[in-house]
Amino acid sequence: MVNLAAIQLVSSPDPLENLTEVARQLQGLDKSSPCLIVLPECFACFGGSDKAQMDMAETLGEGPVQSALAELAIQHGVWLVAGTLPIKVPGKEKFSASSLLFAPSGEVFAHYRKIHLFDVQVADGTRTYLESRYTQPGDELVVADTPLGRIGMAVCYDLRFAGLFQAMGELDILVLPAAFTQVTGEAHWWPLLRARAIEKQCFVVAAGQGGEHANGRETYGHSTVISPWGDVLTSLAKGPGLVQARVDFDQMHEIRRNMPVGQHNQFRSKLIEFNS
Numbered sequence: 713m714v715n716l717a718a719i720q721l722v723s724s725p726d727p728l729e730n731l732t733e734v735a736r737q738l739q740g741l742d743k744s745s746p747c748l749i750v751l752p753e754c755f756a757c758f759g760g761s762d763k764a765q766m767d768m769a770e771t772l773g774e775g776p777v778q779s780a781l782a783e784l785a786i787q788h789g790v791w792l793v794a795g796t797l798p799i800k801v802p803g804k805e806k807f808s809a810s811s812l813l814f815a816p817s818g819e820v821f822a823h824y825r826k827i828h829l830f831d832v833q834v835a836d837g838t839r840t841y842l843e844s845r846y847t848q849p850g851d852e853l854v855v856a857d858t859p860l861g862r863i864g865m866a867v868c869y870d871l872r873f874a875g876l877f878q879a880m881g882e883l884d885i886l887v888l889p890a891a892f893t894q895v896t897g898e899a900h901w902w903p904l905l906r907a908r909a910i911e912k913q914c915f916v917v918a919a920g921q922g923g924e925h926a927n928g929r930e931t932y933g934h935s936t937v938i939s940p941w942g943d944v945l946t947s948l949a950k951g952p953g954l955v956q957a958r959v960d961f962d963q964m965h966e967i968r969r970n971m972p973v974g975q976h977n978q979f980r981s982k983l984i985e986f987n988s
């Protein structure tokens with residue numbers, strides 16, 4: 713059994729405040745099985761100015777937020793997907809929206825830089841988003857081969873690009889830190905997430921920002937754990953909280969035996985792997 717968990721936040725622009733909330737939510741974790749916890753996109757700083765994010769950007773492997781995260785992973789003995797953090801890109805002005813996977817040892821086991829940037833006019837005209845104005849896109853797929861299983865890493869808007877997940881090959885768990893808008897979340901969050909779980913025949917752990925933020929932005933929330941059959945095992949609509957589901961991978965192997973989608977897949981692609 714493995715406990716798959718997501719912490720939902722309504723992050724402020726203040727990293728200390730948000731890290732304190734993460735530490736508080738971790739107190740509710742069921743540690744009777746090995747745990748994987750996912751934090752939301754921009755968990756440490758959200759709803760402020762672009763400058764607030766630029767100012768807190770850290771160099772990979774050093775900085776107060778990364779140190780705090782490593783400490784939490786060690787303290788609780790868990791695998792921790794630290795949502796996204798602004799991480800400096802050598803030689804570039806912009807930072808990458810980096811999703812770091814911490815091992816229970818506190819080491820950064822894998823590092824995914826969000827590939828697809830959300831430069832979008834939201835349907836009801838509420839807001840125009842231009843993530844590329846301050847974020848450097850990544851260009852590598854990342855699958856972390858861990859003792860818990862093969863973990864595919866993606867962030868938020870990436871969810872809309874099915875080719876990304878096809879290219880990842882076989883996955884046991886897909887993690888998705890997110891900050892979906894209220895408008896697009898209402899319309900697309902569930903069909904996209906459940907489709908990914910079904911087509912990859914894997915568990916999906918999605919951690920969202922979920923509420924009203926300092927700059928008036930509304931995020932959709934609905935953090936969740938979804939089974940390889942597409943069932944929603946747990947979810948939380950809005951507000952800070954912890955969702956968790958102890959899962960048995962036998963169900964996943966049974967589904968794959970009966971419907972060997974992976975073997976029938978006619979598409980193959982190169983990918984970057986981080987191995988233990």
Ligand SMILES: O=C(O)CNC(=O)[C@H](CS)NC(=O)CCC(=O)C(=O)O
Pocket residue numbers: 753754758759829830841842843868869872891892893896897900
């Ligand atoms: O910009 C920030 O402060 C933090 N980053 C985000 O909130 C990102 C980019 S704006 N949000 C998304 O990608 C929403 C995707 C989405 O809602 C969808 O695909 O429907």
